[in-house]
Amino acid sequence: MCPDIDDIDLKILQQIEADFDVSLETVANKLDLSKSAVHYRIQKLKDEEIINSVTADVDPFALGLEVVSLTDVSVTHREGYSENIGEEIMTIDGVEQVYYTMGDVDFVAVSRVQTRSQLNDLIEEVVAIDGVNETSSKFVLEEFHGARNISANLTQSGRDAILDP
Amino acid sequence: MCPDIDDIDLKILQQIEADFDVSLETVANKLDLSKSAVHYRIQKLKDEEIINSVTADVDPFALGLEVVSLTDVSVTHREGYSENIGEEIMTIDGVEQVYYTMGDVDFVAVSRVQTRSQLNDLIEEVVAIDGVNETSSKFVLEEFHGARNISANLTQSGRDAILDP
DNA sequence: AATGAAATCGACCAGCA
DNA sequence: TGCTGGTCGATTTCATT
Numbered sequence: 001m002c003p004d005i006d007d008i009d010l011k012i013l014q015q016i017e018a019d020f021d022v023s024l025e026t027v028a029n030k031l032d033l034s035k036s037a038v039h040y041r042i043q044k045l046k047d048e049e050i051i052n053s054v055t056a057d058v059d060p061f062a063l064g065l066e067v068v069s070l071t072d073v074s075v076t077h078r079e080g081y082s083e084n085i086g087e088e089i090m091t092i093d094g095v096e097q098v099y100y101t102m103g104d105v106d107f108v109a110v111s112r113v114q115t116r117s118q119l120n121d122l123i124e125e126v127v128a129i130d131g132v133n134e135t136s137s138k139f140v141l142e143e144f145h146g147a148r149n150i151s152a153n154l155t156q157s158g159r160d161a162i163l164d165p
Numbered sequence: 166m167c168p169d170i171d172d173i174d175l176k177i178l179q180q181i182e183a184d185f186d187v188s189l190e191t192v193a194n195k196l197d198l199s200k201s202a203v204h205y206r207i208q209k210l211k212d213e214e215i216i217n218s219v220t221a222d223v224d225p226f227a228l229g230l231e232v233v234s235l236t237d238v239s240v241t242h243r244e245g246y247s248e249n250i251g252e253e254i255m256t257i258d259g260v261e262q263v264y265y266t267m268g269d270v271d272f273v274a275v276s277r278v279q280t281r282s283q284l285n286d287l288i289e290e291v292v293a294i295d296g297v298n299e300t301s302s303k304f305v306l307e308e309f310h311g312a313r314n315i316s317a318n319l320t321q322s323g324r325d326a327i328l329d330p
Numbered sequence: 331a332a333t334g335a336a337a338t339c340g341a342c343c344a345g346c347a
Numbered sequence: 348t349g350c351t352g353g354t355c356g357a358t359t360t361c362a363t364t
């Protein structure tokens with residue numbers, strides 16, 4: 001199913017995907033492995049591009065980004081243009097994520113800004129994109145992101161599929 | 166507006182939010198600062214909890230997580246229960262993000278699993294939650310996440326608001 | 331795949347502007 | 348408070364198994 005990952009790799013991923021600001025020794029102790037072995041495996045996971053990057057996670061609220069919104073965007077259908085429009089929406093400052101979906105609505109954009117006026121500006125930029133037909137936004141009152149990560153968020157059958165040969 | 170951040174802090178955030186797998190020296194050179202100064206500022210940003218954590222970013226496709234879906238969830242309204250339901254949805258394996266919104270739909274959940282059958286199981290778990298009224302899901306054909314981060318994704322007025330006194 | 335030794339890098343401290 | 352330079356401990360790398 002994917003590049004050979006064993007249960008030790010999966011445990012390492014769960015650890016460092018939750019917090020990589022710990023010493024190798026901490027990870028090694030939790031898994032009863034040597035520091036070198038943990039380092040070796042992490043390098044391998046990076047080489048195989050299972051770990052994409054190591055990044056600092058910034059608190060959006062600390063920067064005053066308290067206005068979160070979901071915007072449905074429908075477009076006039078023209079062959080092959082949809083993906084371009086998705087990328088155009090993505091380039092707008094404040095847009096965090098764009099999903100291109102099946103269904104009556106074509107795109108769903110998640111935006112994060114400081115003020116309602118910034119959100120208005122943002123939506124105007126979306127509307128101004130050539131091919132965009134109609135938008136409809138709703139405010140997000142609360143987000144539940146948890147401390148949940150890709151590797152910690154697998155279903156049981158998903159975990160089995162990865163570990164099985 | 167927020168804990169005093171200057172333009173140097175903001176530049177550091179943009180650097181390490183995109184890639185923290187570089188040496189302090191690299192960051193320092195790009196900003197014409199000493200290693201110690203960069204270290205000092207990063208520590209401060211961590212102390213002030215502007216940097217929440219440092220984490221490894223795992224490629225979902227490398228783990229076979231290719232089925233992404235947006236699920237609208239409406240609930241029977243009972244005082245104060247909404248937040249609990251949001252948290253309950255969040256605890257389901259495969260659910261990545263939950264938004265509680267104003268509007269006719271109450272929650273929007275983003276899920277990421279390996280197969281359509283896993284998605285069916287997931288949606289059944291959502292429906293089984295006490296208080297959940299109706300769900301409606303759509304497949305995501307494509308995601309545009311870019312390499313965009315909180316600090317690199319500010320609007321111009323947002324940037325001004327942070328840097329101004 | 332995993333180890334231990336040697337080179338390199340980051341964390342911390344005292345002191346200074 | 349913000350920064351420097353130096354020291355110590357941790358991490359990375361590499362030769363070896």
